[in-house]
Amino acid sequence: MVAARETTLQELLEGSKQYQVPLYQRTYSWTTEQFERLWEDILKMVEDRAAGASGTHFIGSVVLAPSPANGPAGVQEFLVVDGQQRLTTLSLLLCAIRDHRAEHEHPEHRDRIDQQYLINKWKPEQHRSKLVPTQADRAAYLACLDATPQAGGSDQVGAAYRFFTAQLAAADDPDDPLDIERIEDAVISGLGLVSVTAQPGDNVYRIFESLNNTGRKLTQADLLRNYLFMRLPTRGEAVYHSLWLPLQKKLTSNELELLFWLDLVQRDARVKQTDIYSGQRDRLNRMRSEEEIEAEVRRFSRLGALLGTILHPSEEQDPGVRRRLERLSAWGTTTVYPLLLHLLDRREQQTATSAQIASAMLYVESFFVRRLVIGRATANINRILLSIVTEMSEELPVDEAVRAYLSAGRKHYATDSSVRTAVPSMPYYLNGRPHQRNLVLQWLEESYGSKEAVALDSLTVEHVMPQTATTEWRQMLGSDLGPEENFAEAHDALVHTLGNLTLTGYNSELSNSSFAVKRVKLAKSGIALNQEIAAQVRWGRGEIHARADSLADRIISIWPGPSTEEADNRSAVLWDLMHKALAELPAGSWTTYGDVAALIGSHPVPVGARLATYPAPNAHRVLQVEGTVSPGFRWADPTRTEDPRDLLRAEGVEFDRYERANQAQRIVAEELAQLAGMTPGDLPGPRSNRDLPYADRFVEQLTDLQSPKVANATLAVLEAWTGMGGTLGYGSGGETSCFLLARGKEHELGNIWPAAIYPSGKFEIVFQHLSVRTPFDDVTLREELRQRLNQLPGVDIAAAKIALRPGFPLEVLVDPTARDALLEHLGWFYEQAQMPTPDASVAV
Known part of the structure; x- marks a missing residue:
């Protein structure tokens, strides 16, 4: 017998309680995908509560079994039969909130959050922690709980703590003293859970097995179909054969769920894909007659045909619309689908022409490309796209309405001047998804209008100046450097920029070859991008910057910018990205001013000046390229006087007798990009071994x-x-x-x-x-x-x-x-x- 009730994290954690994860549970295994989903839910909850909305956002259940030793007094002990992943994650999030508020607001937040939600302060040591993870995760969790130098290590527990630390740093607006307080309130009061408590004497392992060995569940599309035909007692068979069955044959089960979600999102951008059935059911519950329900099935059938066109652009008859659908499909961002469905529906309802919806799609494509080249490929992209339909103007033609919406506010629709500034300096190769980087280069190549047929999709990105510099390349770039410049930092600042990249089918053959060898190969290529490079007699900083300027002009000519040049008014230097990357640096690692500069498209000197002037997470982990502490290093907190090397040693960084940090522990620019989420986790995978x-x-x-x-x-x-x-x-x-x-x-x-x-x-x-x-x-x-x-x-x-x-x-x-x-x-x-x-x- 079990008892279930709705609760909040605050209610679950307050009081003298301890939640113990049994040994038969797997170790903590949530990844960035789950962290991001939870964080998005929290931010939406903050927005909803700020707008006056009440209630909670349900995030799942926890199944608990009380300890037989529990008495009327003392710490109430529970085994966590199910739900340890979310309970551990939420506790780590509270650790991150505690540490952020204690550092940036007032030290009192440390004791307050500890005593309310994280520890049983006055209890014996074995009952001190409110959550006791499984043995393998315990040391990493306690490091975060106690805020030791080892907190935020490279394990999954540390990854969760670092992720939330980075998100809080990015979300903290200096002009809004209450923003983190609202996040804390949303976490402890706004996230709803169902607490299912077993009775004393129940076999908790049997409960655990039954929870995780259920049969195949009905999909949300199955549930909605059953609901619809339950509401069609006399017309069900006819509607099923004439409307539903053709729709079901056209779309797979997953595509049907996608259709029902897209339909909801066009009304409310906040609807999650996990709420498809409940959202549609609540909407349909307001309908009273069979005729209304049948009309809804007919509407779903019509929208399903439009979704089929989005998923299979070759079915589109208009060549302009087909081209834009093909490109957006290749880009691979499914959160643009609600807008595409809306555009095709507008055309079918004859409130927009094919030319207008093709123009609207071009603005979206431009939005994607320009964000990528300025290093903002993924920032809030899903939220922006899902809100277009509900928030764009109804007074303007649909293409201008889309452009105006994308141009307004901080959506990073890069202006022409921003593109020209970013292309020579931003590490294009470290931004966005690999296939999207390739697509932009392919589309740039197509813009030359070459008559020679080249299979662009078979080509890969080539670094003209190679990632691993040989003696010849060192000599070539070295001649461009001033007396105070460092070769490694100059190389890092250039190698991943768009000006140094091209497309080739000879990537491995070119590899680290000298420019003289590469020039000959590139001259034989049928690709216009390569002909421009082959026309140069050398390939150093000046040539790379000149090509970057040329490509920036071409990008501006192909992809139209926002409605106004003032649309993008943020600083060109991505200090927020720097903060996020530094917050993600694991304990026991370090990076350099040059690595950070290469990541954000800046220079080591302004990076050093920024870190010496403004507070930043883990600033003490940024060293000179040799692994030494900068002579100009100083703590943002003037009361701190300790040697940063002592803290680095406590965190696990090794130093040699010359006080140089171990280079094996250095996190280079490419790895910083992984940590900061600039390059999403598209892990390369193998083809068949029979190929x-x-x-x-x-x-x-x-x-x-x-x-x-x-x-x-x-x-x-x-x-x-x-x-x-x-x-x-x-x-x-x-x-x-x-x-x-x-x-x-x-x-x-x-x-x-x-x-x-x-x-x-x-x-x-x-x-x-x-x-x-x-x-x-x-x-x-x-x-x-x-x-x-x-x-x-x-x-x-x-x-x-x-x-x-x-x-x-x-x-x-x-x-x-x-x-x-x-x-x-x-x-x-x-x-x-x-x-x-x-x-x-x-x-x-």
Whole structure:
């Protein structure tokens, strides 16, 4: 027998209580996707409550079993049978709110939040923490609870704390002293839960099994269909055959759910996809007759045909509209669908022409492209797109209404001047999704109107000045530098910018070649972008900047900007992005002024000046490129006088006898971009291991780019891997990577691989991929893999990089001792991947 009741986080945590996660529960495993969804819910709740709305937003249930030892007094103990993931996440969020408010508002918030929600202050040590995670997560959680230097480590618990710390830093408006208070209020009072409490003596493990071994659930589309035909007692059969069945044949179950969500979003942009059935049911409940319900099914049928056109643009008859639908479909942002459905519906209702809706789609495409080139590809993009239909003007023609909406406020619809400023400096290659970066380059190439047919979708992005600079490239760029300039920082500031990027089908062949070699190859290309580069006699800073200016002008001419040049009035320097990236830096890591500057499209000097003048998260973790503390470093808090190296050591950073931080613990610009979410987590995946042409391409590129010793050693590792039962998969990029597959997609737990090998010379350990793959979603196994690999000569992977994709050079494999040790550890990995995991499908 169980008792269920609605509650809030405040009610759940206040008082002398302790929630213990049993040992049979899996370790904490929420990822950025769940963090972002929760944070979006919280921000919407803040907006709703500010507008006077009451009530709560339901986020799930927790199933509890009281301890048999509970008495009328003392700490009430509960086992968390179900719901530990959200309870742990919310507790970590409260830790982040506590630390932010204590630092930026008043120290009293630390004791207040601790005593109300996080600890039982006056109780014995074993009852001190209100939440006791499972053993593997306990140390990481206590570091956050106690705000020690180890808080925010590289494990999943630390990742949650760092994520919320970064979001709070970004959300804190200096001109609004109550904004974080409103967020705290929304968290503790606005998030609704159902607390389900078992009775003493109940078998909690049986309850746990029954919760996580249910059969196939009805989809929301199934529920809505059943509801609709329940409301059609006399017309049901005729309506089903004439309207519903054709709709069901045209759209899959997932597409039907998408249709019903799109319909709701056009009325209320806040509707979530988890609320499709309840939202449509509440709307339909207001209808009284069968005729009204039948009209709704007919309307769904009509909208379903329009959604089919959005999903399959080739069905569109108008060439202008078809072209824009194809491009927006290729961009891959489904939150633009409500607008597209609205536009096609407007045309069908004859309130807009094909030319007008094609024009509106061009403005949306321009909005996407311009945001990408200024480094704002993902900022609030979903909220902006979902609100267009409900918030744009009804007085203007539809295309001008879309443009006016996107131009108003802080939506980052970049003006012409912003584009010209950003293109030479922003790290284009680190922004947005890889396929979107490729698309913009493809569309730029198409704008040249070449008559020579080139399969643009088969090309990949090439860094003309390579990411790994050779002696020749050092000499070329070195001649452009002033006496006070550092080569590494100058290289980082240029290498990922749009001016240094092009498209090629010869990425691996070009690789790190000198410009003289690349120039010859590019001159033979049928791609106009490459012809411009080949026309240069050298490729240094001046040439890269000149090409960036030219591309900025072309972007401006192809993609129209906002309605007014004043639309984008924010600072060109992305200090908020810097704060977010620094807040995500794990304890035990550090970065440089140059890395931060490359990330935000600035220069190390203004970055240093900013950090010395304005408070920023983890500013003490930003060092000079050699790993030394800047002579100009000072704490934003004038009362602090300690040596930052002492704090860094306490956090786990190692220093040599010259007081230089360990370079293996450095987080470089590309990794900062991953941490800050500039490049969403599109993990590269393997193709089928039966695709022999890709296998041949990998071997060909490996032997072309590496010495015979390195190539043979690498191939020996692959042979040994397949000998122990593993298989090989291959990437489809210009540089053909090889994946060591321990399980294929057909496995009940899905595919998994420990590493990817790149012919250009990297053996990459894919911790980021492993963090969501059973059984390596357990951080203790990933940590064991890291420690095993660090036993190899020449390998030193920092603990702070356990959420990223670090690696080591293929040259390491030439040493037979290192190669044998690697194979031993790969064998261990393979065995772990094959071991049955009873609760592998359970996500609590």
